[in-house]
Amino acid sequence: MEMPYILRKRATGEVFTRLMRNVYDLEYYGAAAWETNEAATAALSEMEDNEDAPEAYEPVAITDNQLKLCNVKLNNNLNLRLFLEDDGKLSVRPANLDLH
Numbered sequence: 001m002e003m004p005y006i007l008r009k010r011a012t013g014e015v016f017t018r019l020m021r022n023v024y025d026l027e028y029y030g031a032a033a034w035e036t037n038e039a040a041t042a043a044l045s046e047m048e049d050n051e052d053a054p055e056a057y058e059p060v061a062i063t064d065n066q067l068k069l070c071n072v073k074l075n076n077n078l079n080l081r082l083f084l085e086d087d088g089k090l091s092v093r094p095a096n097l098d099l100h
Contacts, residue, residue, distance in 0.1 A: 005040035031070035
């Protein structure tokens with residue numbers, strides 16, 4: 001079984017997040033994930049309306065448990081941003097924190 005893939009911003013480590021619907025058709029804010037590297041790469045071409053250029057992101061394989069932890073850390077809070085550090089640690093920061 002393949003590991004899920006997320007999109008991670010190369011410069012900052014920020015994980016691509018969005019509003020999604022769960023199996024109960026309830027909306028939630030979480031880390032976007034794809035089943036394959038190819039699917040994650042293809043999703044980059046759909047990011048045209050995003051303020052960041054698609055080339056700013058890279059697909060990264062994570063475990064199912066890490067993906068669950070991503071969404072736990074975000075706590076369905078649109079005011080938080082999720083980061084995957086180079087050492088694999090996940091962290092969240094307020095969205096209004098300037099990272100540049």
